[in-house]
Amino acid sequence: MNNNINPTMEYKQREQQAKSPRQLAVQRFMANKLAVTGMITLTLIILSAIFAPLLTNIDPTRADLTLIEQAPSSDHLLGTDSSGRDNFARLLYGGRISLVIGFSAMMFSLMIGVATGTIAGFYGGKIDSLIMRFADLMLALPFFVLALTIIAIVDEVTIALFVFVIAITTWPNLTRIVRGSFLTLREREFVLSAQALGATNGRIIFKHLLPNAIGPIIVNATLLMATMIILESGMSFIGMGIPQPTPTWGNMLSEAQNIRILRDHPEAWLPPGLAILLTVLSINFIGDGLRDAFDPRSSQRSK
Numbered sequence: 001m002n003n004n005i006n007p008t009m010e011y012k013q014r015e016q017q018a019k020s021p022r023q024l025a026v027q028r029f030m031a032n033k034l035a036v037t038g039m040i041t042l043t044l045i046i047l048s049a050i051f052a053p054l055l056t057n058i059d060p061t062r063a064d065l066t067l068i069e070q071a072p073s074s075d076h077l078l079g080t081d082s083s084g085r086d087n088f089a090r091l092l093y094g095g096r097i098s099l100v101i102g103f104s105a106m107m108f109s110l111m112i113g114v115a116t117g118t119i120a121g122f123y124g125g126k127i128d129s130l131i132m133r134f135a136d137l138m139l140a141l142p143f144f145v146l147a148l149t150i151i152a153i154v155d156e157v158t159i160a161l162f163v164f165v166i167a168i169t170t171w172p173n174l175t176r177i178v179r180g181s182f183l184t185l186r187e188r189e190f191v192l193s194a195q196a197l198g199a200t201n202g203r204i205i206f207k208h209l210l211p212n213a214i215g216p217i218i219v220n221a222t223l224l225m226a227t228m229i230i231l232e233s234g235m236s237f238i239g240m241g242i243p244q245p246t247p248t249w250g251n252m253l254s255e256a257q258n259i260r261i262l263r264d265h266p267e268a269w270l271p272p273g274l275a276i277l278l279t280v281l282s283i284n285f286i287g288d289g290l291r292d293a294f295d296p297r298s299s300q301r302s303k
Contacts, residue, residue: 025293035289038282045279049095060089061245069265078267081255085245091271094247099279101163101248102229108167109174109228110221114210116171117178122186122205132179135172143169143231151240162242166231170224177220181213215294219287226283233276249276 029035048055058076064084072079078087120131147165151157185191186209194204235241236250237257244251249272256262256269 029289029293032289032292034285035292038285038289041278042282042286045095045275045282046099048092049099052089052092052096055092056086056089058086058089060085060093060247062086063245069261069268071265072267078271079265081252081268082258082261083245083255085247087252087268087271090247090252091249091275094249094252094272095275097159097242097246097248098229098232098250098276101159101166101232101242102225104159104163105166105170105228105232106221106225108163109171109224110217112167112171113174114178114217117175118182118205118210120175121179121182122201122209124183128179131175135175138169138172141169144235147235148240157241157243159242159246162232162235166228170227170231174217174220174224177216178213181216182209185209185212215290219291219294222283222287222290226280226287229276229279229283249273 062085064080067076067080067084069082070076070080070084076086076088078091080086081090116131116135120128146169150165151161154161191204191208194208199207232241232248233250233253236248237254239254241250242248244255252272253269256265261268
């Protein structure tokens with residue numbers, strides 16, 4: 001019998017067992033270098049958008065026809081666009097709009113998806129069938145066709161309307177995820193025990209099912225925000241998003257579609273393109289880190 005047990009290893013095992021599931025999840029997340037890098041990068045991007053007034057005192061919507069397509073200078077760090085608006089100010093304030101749209105649309109879609117997925121997964125039967133057939137119908141409709149149709153009907157595209165359009169067309173995937181989690185969890189012993197003890201449906205849903213399904217919900221909500229930012233940028237790029245002069249990263253790319261600007265003024269399109277790329281990559285890295293953190297099997301990879 002081998003009694004040569006490494007004291008350090010034994011101490012680490014006891015320490016690991018003493019930690020709560022939340023502490024283990026944080027530990028696994030912090031061990032993911034890409035996720036931590038993504039968190040730092042996204043934090044810097046968010047801070048630059050929040051503190052935009054401290055980084056520049058130029059109005060991003062003010063046009064000056066005497067400063068059209070100026071090269072970068074001390075007064076205009078990234079030059080100006082075809083209307084004489086400061087590109088650096090538009091980059092910072094555009095980040096505000098793009099991030100707000102991405103986060104708001106994600107939260108709206110999350111509320112719809114969690115609510116419908118919870119009802120379908122918990123109650124099942126005809127309610128489940130009705131909700132999922134409607135979700136299938138929404139998934140069958142091409143996103144851009146549906147979104148552009150809604151936008152074409154209204155007179156003016158506002159941020160609130162844009163958030164509504166994106167969210168109302170992206171909730172079915174989250175509904176499927178929540179429904180699948182509930183269908184699995186409702187057959188578990190702790191749920192059956194709660195039902196046998198006379199717990200109400202509301203208590204079972206909010207005290208037993210949702211807390212155990214929160215991992216997949218958070219992970220997919222995080223990745224959904226990256227999708228929302230890409231959708232906003234894509235629709236703004238083709239001229240069907242937030243109208244000028246309101247700055248967004250997609251608007252800045254749309255403004256720089258001219259071949260001459262693409263060739264002679266990379267400072268007009270490269271920064272917003274990199275901002276979108278870094279933001280989406282950071283969110284995806286964070287989502288991957290959260291997925292590993294909430295997966296108990298990944299604890300074996302924690303060092």
